[in-house]
Amino acid sequence: MRPIPLWLKSGRVQTGLVIIAILAICALFAPWLAPNDPNEQDLLAILAPPAWADGGDALYPLGTDSLGRCVLSRLIFSARVALTVAFSASVGAMIIGAFFAHVAGYFGGWVDWLISRIVEIWLSFPPVILSLILMVGLGTGLRNVVLAIILVDWTRFCRVLRSEVIVLRRRDYVSAAQLVGFSHWRTITREILPGTMPLLITLMSLEMGVAIIVEAILSFVGMSVGSETPAWGQMIADARQNIYEAPFNMIAPILAIFFAVFGFNILGDGLRRTLDTRLTQTERT
Amino acid sequence: MRMFATIAKLLVMRVLTAIPILFVVSMLLFGILRILPVDPAAMSLPPNATTQEVEAMRSEMGLNRPIYEQFGIWLGKLLEGDIGRSIHFRQDVTSLIGSTLPATIELALLAMMVGTVLGIAGGLFLFYVRGTRAEAVMDFVSILLLSLPEFLWSLFLLLIFGVFFEVLPFTGRLSPGFERPVVTGFLLFDSLITGNIATLLNAMQHMILPSLALGIALSPALMRVLRSSLLDAYQDDYIHQARLRGLSEKRLLVRHGLKNAILPTLSLMGVQFGFLFGGTLLVEIIYSYPGMGNLMVDAIRNADLPIIQGAGLTYCVAVLVISIVVDSLYLILNPKLRVR
Numbered sequence A: 001m002r003p004i005p006l007w008l009k010s011g012r013v014q015t016g017l018v019i020i021a022i023l024a025i026c027a028l029f030a031p032w033l034a035p036n037d038p039n040e041q042d043l044l045a046i047l048a049p050p051a052w053a054d055g056g057d058a059l060y061p062l063g064t065d066s067l068g069r070c071v072l073s074r075l076i077f078s079a080r081v082a083l084t085v086a087f088s089a090s091v092g093a094m095i096i097g098a099f100f101a102h103v104a105g106y107f108g109g110w111v112d113w114l115i116s117r118i119v120e121i122w123l124s125f126p127p128v129i130l131s132l133i134l135m136v137g138l139g140t141g142l143r144n145v146v147l148a149i150i151l152v153d154w155t156r157f158c159r160v161l162r163s164e165v166i167v168l169r170r171r172d173y174v175s176a177a178q179l180v181g182f183s184h185w186r187t188i189t190r191e192i193l194p195g196t197m198p199l200l201i202t203l204m205s206l207e208m209g210v211a212i213i214v215e216a217i218l219s220f221v222g223m224s225v226g227s228e229t230p231a232w233g234q235m236i237a238d239a240r241q242n243i244y245e246a247p248f249n250m251i252a253p254i255l256a257i258f259f260a261v262f263g264f265n266i267l268g269d270g271l272r273r274t275l276d277t278r279l280t281q282t283e284r285t
Numbered sequence B: 001m002r003m004f005a006t007i008a009k010l011l012v013m014r015v016l017t018a019i020p021i022l023f024v025v026s027m028l029l030f031g032i033l034r035i036l037p038v039d040p041a042a043m044s045l046p047p048n049a050t051t052q053e054v055e056a057m058r059s060e061m062g063l064n065r066p067i068y069e070q071f072g073i074w075l076g077k078l079l080e081g082d083i084g085r086s087i088h089f090r091q092d093v094t095s096l097i098g099s100t101l102p103a104t105i106e107l108a109l110l111a112m113m114v115g116t117v118l119g120i121a122g123g124l125f126l127f128y129v130r131g132t133r134a135e136a137v138m139d140f141v142s143i144l145l146l147s148l149p150e151f152l153w154s155l156f157l158l159l160i161f162g163v164f165f166e167v168l169p170f171t172g173r174l175s176p177g178f179e180r181p182v183v184t185g186f187l188l189f190d191s192l193i194t195g196n197i198a199t200l201l202n203a204m205q206h207m208i209l210p211s212l213a214l215g216i217a218l219s220p221a222l223m224r225v226l227r228s229s230l231l232d233a234y235q236d237d238y239i240h241q242a243r244l245r246g247l248s249e250k251r252l253l254v255r256h257g258l259k260n261a262i263l264p265t266l267s268l269m270g271v272q273f274g275f276l277f278g279g280t281l282l283v284e285i286i287y288s289y290p291g292m293g294n295l296m297v298d299a300i301r302n303a304d305l306p307i308i309q310g311a312g313l314t315y316c317v318a319v320l321v322i323s324i325v326v327d328s329l330y331l332i333l334n335p336k337l338r339v340r
Helices: A011-028 A071-107 A109-123 A127-138 A142-169 A172-180 A184-220 A232-241 A248-275 B002-034 B051-060 B067-079 B093-128 B133-146 B150-164 B187-193 B197-235 B237-244 B249-286 B292-301 B305-333
Strands: none
Touching: A011 A071, A011 A248, A071 A109, A071 A142, A071 A184, A071 A232, A071 A248, A109 A142, A109 B002, A127 A142, A127 A184, A127 B002, A127 B249, A127 B292, A127 B305, A142 A184, A172 A184, A184 A232, A184 A248, A184 B150, A184 B249, A232 A248, A248 B133, A248 B150, B002 B067, B002 B305, B093 B133, B093 B187, B093 B197, B093 B249, B093 B292, B093 B305, B133 B197, B150 B197, B150 B249, B187 B197, B197 B237, B197 B249, B237 B249, B249 B292, B249 B305, B292 B305
């Protein structure tokens, strides 16, 4: 039997994975887990309180929103948008960011100068503002939300990974590979990429949390998926309109976002501690 | 004297590099919003306008010229301070931004103060409990706090202090019935110089929750950097020697530790303050605070291109100004420049 890898023994990694697994189960099995159709409007039960409160209905365990839709069902179905965005946006941002980081760090010179200037320009745009403007240009919809987040957040990967590549490029084994006659492509993928991989995985895990927040922000201002797809940000926007009548409607999606982001962050932190070869043993535990 | 010359030279360089950045940013803003499937000419006319009228408007607005020429015209006007007229509000964009920007600046400045105080206090506390069991707990708490962006903090604070305890207002800038003095457009400043204390206090009450939300979201990053730079500083020999000279721990921290740890913290602040300025947009929407963020989101909902371009550009200018200001503070405080 193969021994359990070190990173899987970390309590932080385990906590993060459990949280993500719960979310993934919600997203995959939403139609079976949700008590109601998330878009079905029960206009006779608008803004119903949770089942345990006075006037609550067992049919709607967490109450209903301003259109009489089941809050719990919407909460469960929203995990689909959140996780789809989290995974696809972070993979996309990682690929673009890592590509430019490796090219810039490996070749240096004017290539590095150009890529660094582009990153600098991107950073002068506050991320929220840039993603909103991109959504205006691209139009709403799930695919465009993912695209907008990729176009905003690739710089996060590029900036951090570039300096890592610059450190690795000066290592002897990289010079050795070049002397043996490895092509640039092969040197980058076989010699440098394995060295940047731990950082890359960590950054990706953190980026998933960021993507969930950005999607929530965009759907909060109505610039994400259409209104027929439930999303946590939309639920918050609806609850903000009726904050005195139904404060609980706001708590549920906030906690869901927090739970998801915390899961990805603690996973990222755990991976950083266990995968980073430069940390000492004491710092890891 | 030579120190000033060096700092001035570096600052001029810094401002000069901001110009090409702004040029590319304005090009991007123009480009992104030109791919929109909406016709600005048709939008600025009544819905029953004929095709000829729309065509006439298109040529009047210069929409039938090549795109680079359009950009040239737009940029030329921009440099004269003319960003165009809002399609929805039928007002100059410059005056719309001018009337909302002061509110955003006041919020951002207050939030920066709150965030800095919390960040430094938290960093000192984290440093103080180093190596104890409390550190592990605090470390965990700071990851928890890092998971909460200003978006969630605003909602949390609004629910707790606005809805459940009803101790603070959470909508707009002033409660109804308060006089609004207008001198410079900065409400806090204006009510202070006109001696309108009631308005000042009411406006401050409205700003507590939004600025707290932004400040709390900013602080964990500062805390962590301050702690690790303090740890680095305490590794150095001079701390050891100062301790041997019999300096008290408090004096050691202020005179030697903090003095050396503040520079890395400051260089992080430039980036963080820039993020904070962008974060005001959301906080403004959540608290219905009448600043540039609300203007921008209104414009986005109405596809009001001139405002989106103008406000987007203003946000970028603000971020660049913030980073230049923080950088110059860094240069002034950096003792390495004094030696030269």
